[in-house]
Amino acid sequence: MKFKSTIDALSELLNYVAPIVPQKSTVLVLQYLNFNLSGNTLSVIATNEEISILKKIEVEGLEDGSVLVPSKKFNDIIKSIGKGGEVTFTCDTNSFEIEFKYGKGKFKLKGIDSQEYISLEGLFENELTNISNILEKVAEGELFAKFEEKLFAKLTDRTLFAVSTEDYKPAMTGVFFQFRENQLTVAATDGYRLNRYIHSTEENAYPKVFDVVIPSSSLELLRKIDAEMIMSVLEEDDSPKYLRFDFENTILTTRIINEKFPPYETIIPNDYTFTALVPLNELISATKRVSLTANTVSKLMILNFANNQLTLNTQDDETGEFAEESLPCEIQFEKFEIGVKYDYFLQSLQHLYYDGTSEDVLELRFNDPAKAFIICPKNEYETFIMLNMPVRYK
Known part of the structure; x- marks a missing residue:
C-alpha cells in the first residue's frame, strides 16, 4: 500500500475521524483508523461502536491496500509536522510496518491487519445518497x-x-x-x-x-x-x-x-399570569456580577420585579456576603418575586439568540414562585422556549 498526499489534506481528514476514536478501550482495534486505498481514493473509517464515520479523500495512489493505523500516534505526528508540504505513506502488507516520509524526515509505525477490524456491516455499503x-x-x-x-x-x-x-x-x-x-x-x-x-x-x-x-x-x-x-x-x-x-x-x-x-409537552404551561420584558445583555452582565456572592451549594439568586424594575440579589448566609443590582424592565403587573439557580439561568440567557442578530430583549413568563417559568426571545414563544425550575427559599 502506498500513496502521496499533502499534510493539509491528512490534517483535515483527521479533524473528522480522530474525535470518534476512544482514548481507552478494551478492544484494541478501536484505537486504530482503518485505512483503505483504492486507486486515488483513500477511505478512512473510525468507530467507538456507538458512532462510526467513513471519510474519503483524493490522494495520489501508487499501490492499493489496507491497514489499521494507530490513531493517536498518527494524529500527533501530523500535528507535529505542521502545515504545508507533501508526505508519502507506505505500508508493507505482510508485516504491516508503516513508513511515513515528509520533507527531510520519516517515521516508522506498527500497523495491524485490517481484517482484524470489527464488523460494521450495513453501515457504509450504499453509495452516498443523491x-x-x-x-x-x-x-x-x-x-x-x-x-x-x-x-x-x-x-x-x-x-x-x-x-x-x-x-x-x-x-x-x-x-x-x-x-x-x-x-x-x-x-x-x-x-x-x-x-x-x-x-x-x-x-x-x-x-x-x-x-x-x-x-x-x-x-x-x-x-x-x-x-x-x-x-x-x-x-x-x-x-x-x-x-x-x-x-x-x-x-x-x-x-x-x-x-x-x-412527554415534555405536558409540563409547558398553556398560559401565564406574569410577563416581563428585560434587556438581555444588561441581565447577563448583572447576573455574572451578582452571582459572585451566591451560596456555592444552592446557587440561589432572587429575581424581584416591581415598578418596571428588576432587582437581582444573592446572599451567602455562611459568609454573610451579599450582592444586589437593579436594571429596567417592562411589566404589566404590580410585583413578583422568584428564586432561580443562577448558573442554569445564566446558561439559558447566553443561548437565547443563536446568530446574535436579534434584538437585545428577552421575555420572562411566570405563574407562581413555586412553578416552572419560561425564558424566550421577545415575540418568539411559539418557536423557542427554555423552561427552568425555580428554587424555593422561603
Whole structure:
C-alpha cells in the first residue's frame, strides 16, 4: 500500500475521524483508523461502536491496500509536522510496518491487519445518497430528511446544554427530534430545565411522522458540520437501530437511543399570569456580577420585579456576603418575586439568540414562585422556549 498526499489534506481528514476514536478501550482495534486505498481514493473509517464515520479523500495512489493505523500516534505526528508540504505513506502488507516520509524526515509505525477490524456491516455499503432526489424519497414515505447548511449548529446550540449527564436516564442524555413533514421540533431536558425549539421549512424535507432520540455525543460532532446533510434510518429486525448522515464524501452513523422521551409537552404551561420584558445583555452582565456572592451549594439568586424594575440579589448566609443590582424592565403587573439557580439561568440567557442578530430583549413568563417559568426571545414563544425550575427559599 502506498500513496502521496499533502499534510493539509491528512490534517483535515483527521479533524473528522480522530474525535470518534476512544482514548481507552478494551478492544484494541478501536484505537486504530482503518485505512483503505483504492486507486486515488483513500477511505478512512473510525468507530467507538456507538458512532462510526467513513471519510474519503483524493490522494495520489501508487499501490492499493489496507491497514489499521494507530490513531493517536498518527494524529500527533501530523500535528507535529505542521502545515504545508507533501508526505508519502507506505505500508508493507505482510508485516504491516508503516513508513511515513515528509520533507527531510520519516517515521516508522506498527500497523495491524485490517481484517482484524470489527464488523460494521450495513453501515457504509450504499453509495452516498443523491441530495437532488431526497425530497422524492421523503414524499414516497421513506425515512429520509434533508438538513440545510449549519442547521445542526443552530438546533444543538439551543438544546445540548440542557441534556442530562445521568446515564440512568438514557432518553434524557440525548436530544429528542420530532419530524412532521415541514416541521422539526427538538427538545432536551435534564429534569430541572427543558428546552424546545421548532424549525419549519417551506418544503416537506422531513418524514411525515418520525420521532427519535439522538445521543448528545453524536450531535457534538454534527454541530461542527457546515455542509448540507441527508439523514436516513438504518433498521435491524424491522426496527430503527442507527441514523446515518451523508455529507461531503463523509458518512457518519450513530446508534439511536431506544428509550421513550419524557412527554415534555405536558409540563409547558398553556398560559401565564406574569410577563416581563428585560434587556438581555444588561441581565447577563448583572447576573455574572451578582452571582459572585451566591451560596456555592444552592446557587440561589432572587429575581424581584416591581415598578418596571428588576432587582437581582444573592446572599451567602455562611459568609454573610451579599450582592444586589437593579436594571429596567417592562411589566404589566404590580410585583413578583422568584428564586432561580443562577448558573442554569445564566446558561439559558447566553443561548437565547443563536446568530446574535436579534434584538437585545428577552421575555420572562411566570405563574407562581413555586412553578416552572419560561425564558424566550421577545415575540418568539411559539418557536423557542427554555423552561427552568425555580428554587424555593422561603
